[in-house]
Amino acid sequence: MSTLHSQTGFALQLTDVTKSFGEISVMKGVNLAIKAGERHAVIGPNGAGKSTLFNLISGMFPVTSGDIALNGRSIVGLPPYQINRSGLARSFQITNIFPRLSVFENLRIGVLARHNVRFGLFQPVSRMRRINDEARAILAEVGLDARAADMAGDLTYSEQRALEIGMTLTTGADVILLDEPTAGMSREETAQAVELIRSVTEGKTLLMVEHDMSVVFSLCDRVSVLVYGNILATDTPKAISENREVQEAYLGEETAS
Numbered sequence: 128m129s130t131l132h133s134q135t136g137f138a139l140q141l142t143d144v145t146k147s148f149g150e151i152s153v154m155k156g157v158n159l160a161i162k163a164g165e166r167h168a169v170i171g172p173n174g175a176g177k178s179t180l181f182n183l184i185s186g187m188f189p190v191t192s193g194d195i196a197l198n199g200r201s202i203v204g205l206p207p208y209q210i211n212r213s214g215l216a217r218s219f220q221i222t223n224i225f226p227r228l229s230v231f232e233n234l235r236i237g238v239l240a241r242h243n244v245r246f247g248l249f250q251p252v253s254r255m256r257r258i259n260d261e262a263r264a265i266l267a268e269v270g271l272d273a274r275a276a277d278m279a280g281d282l283t284y285s286e287q288r289a290l291e292i293g294m295t296l297t298t299g300a301d302v303i304l305l306d307e308p309t310a311g312m313s314r315e316e317t318a319q320a321v322e323l324i325r326s327v328t329e330g331k332t333l334l335m336v337e338h339d340m341s342v343v344f345s346l347c348d349r350v351s352v353l354v355y356g357n358i359l360a361t362d363t364p365k366a367i368s369e370n371r372e373v374q375e376a377y378l379g380e381e382t383a384s
């Protein structure tokens with residue numbers, strides 16, 4: 128895998144990806160190359176196809192045509208769990224944790240799944256210790272040590288989002304997809320979330336859907352603008368914010384609404 132990785136230099140590469148729902152064409156030939164190790168945002172007006180894009184990459188929806196490669200290998204046609212095992216983890220816009228289990232148990236389930244271990248009485252102690260250690264390390268990484276024993280459902284909204292990010296880390300993936308990770312957060316919570324995302328994605332590749340341009344500016348190396356199933360532009364946050372076509376796409380939306 129690493130050889131292929133260094134050959135292409137891209138962690139994720141979409142080539143002429145199209146997606147139609149019946150007669151409706153939602154992706155119209157998307158080309159997108161995410162460099163290994165970069166933090167990349169996808170922005171775009173409502174209904175532009177950002178969620179569909181994530182659903183295609185994570186294998187939730189089959190592509191109509193085109194190719195998606197993860198670390199240089201095509202993942203088209205693979206089910207979500209295999210894409211996940213190939214190194215891609217996605218966190219959802221909708222909170223996706225077990226509310227009646229403790230924070231630690233949530234993370235441990237993720238680690239167990241990664242090691243393909245079922246809950247049981249007869250696990251070797253050494254293996255369980257390793258799994259607990261791994262879960263504890265992720266707990267610390269996402270800053271939830273003090274909440275380890277609390278039920279996940281009792282966490283604050285932003286703590287739940289931190290736990291979700293922790294869940295993506297349990298998979299050991301090196302390409303992380305985050306769907307609007309700061310949506311619904313206060314300015315202070317957003318600043319904390321940005322720092323958390325920055326630290327947990329160090330050395331990894333991040334692709335995120337994000338509406339908040341200040342988050343994009345402080346976190347991302349590059350931005351792609353998706354408008355009605357086409358990538359309008361890919362560039363640095365500064366260049367994108369100064370791009371006339373992009374400004375018009377957004378102004379067009381504001382005028383329409």
Ligand SMILES: Nc1ncnc2c1ncn2[C@@H]1O[C@H](COP(=O)(O)OP(=O)(O)OP(=O)(O)O)[C@@H](O)[C@H]1O
Nearest residue numbers: 148149151153171172173174175176177178179180
């Ligand atoms: N399962 C589906 N069947 C039919 N049409 C769909 C389906 N999923 C999405 N669409 C359509 O595809 C288009 C893009 O939707 P999508 O949810 O990907 O946009 P988005 O950019 O994520 O929007 P938002 O920012 O509002 O979440 C919309 O017109 C939507 O109605």
